[in-house]
Amino acid sequence: MKLKGRLTEHGARLLWKNFLPTIEKFGKTCQVLLGTDEVHFVQTSLNTDGVHVTARFATETLFDPDSYRCQSKHFNLIAFQVEVGLLLRVLKGAAATNADLVDVKLTMRQVAGPAGEPHSKPFLSFTATGASTTVVQDVPISKPYTASEVQSLVGAKDGGSFCPAYVDVVPALGAAQAIVDRLKAVDDTAMLAIGRGGDAHVLVQTSSVALGAQLRDLPVYPHTAYDPEAADRSKSVSDQLQGLLDSGKAVSVHIQLKQLSRVLHASLFTEPAQVLCGISEGGGHVHIMHVFRDPHREDAYDDNVTLTFKLPVRDG
The missing domain is CATH 3.70.10.10 (Proliferating Cell Nuclear Antigen)
Structure with missing residues (x-):
């Protein structure tokens, strides 16, 4: 499983200024589904008080196409759950420091467990690079979804057919x-x-x-x-x-x-x-x-x- 990419300036602004604040109004967490062509931020009744929310982006809107890689054994789809506020804070921070580049990658870190024993935990790692500074921030995420969980989210993101009027x-x-x-x-x-x-x-x-x-x-x-x-x-x-x-x-x-x-x-x-x-x-x-x-x-x-x-x- 591999995920990395460089956010476009337009895509980063859409996320921190428009879409993540909206999503946060409906629930503290959301599910993220990434593929080769599209990225979805999805909230179901697991994340909200019943409202189903789906934000869809073409990958080239959020990521520089030359830098984006999304690879997995299940149709190159990767999904996980994340706290919206943490994601928003990192992207707002990068904007506030006038970062020229924001790179994102899925990574595993060794962290201490309840009894002090080390274990691996997944993170989204953000590297914001400016004229004179480089800031790395890790956002904890859930364990990446299994193939069956990914398929359930694929079905959930579509939200059914259109209305007659x-x-x-x-x-x-x-x-x-x-x-x-x-x-x-x-x-x-x-x-x-x-x-x-x-x-x-x-x-x-x-x-x-x-x-x-x-x-x-x-x-x-x-x-x-x-x-x-x-x-x-x-x-x-x-x-x-x-x-x-x-x-x-x-x-x-x-x-x-x-x-x-x-x-x-x-x-x-x-x-x-x-x-x-x-x-x-x-x-x-x-x-x-x-x-x-x-x-x-x-x-x-x-x-x-x-x-x-x-x-x-x-x-x-």
């Missing part, structure tokens, strides 16, 4: 964040409905109060899912929602508001061009995707970086 929340992101935060003070669970006419509804109902909000005219993806006649705007918001649900032009589920709030506020770190929100076929989960601009082309999206969230649903 998504709305892009970015045009109303500030309003959505404020609405969810306000509703969170009323109850911990809300109904979320996504309509093919570009509507998103969030509704809290308790024994003493019913409070909700509608976000209208949001972009719908794919474009073939858009139905401009889906909602009758002459009716009240509650009647519009009921009509959409009755006609099958909207679907609804119940979710934890604190989880939805955390995902919406994650955009403050990642700065996506789109935040696509959909409900899976059959209503098994809510799927939210952050889509990013291509850093080299203003009119294109970046296929090399994605961030997705799966929110579990609750009984209504």
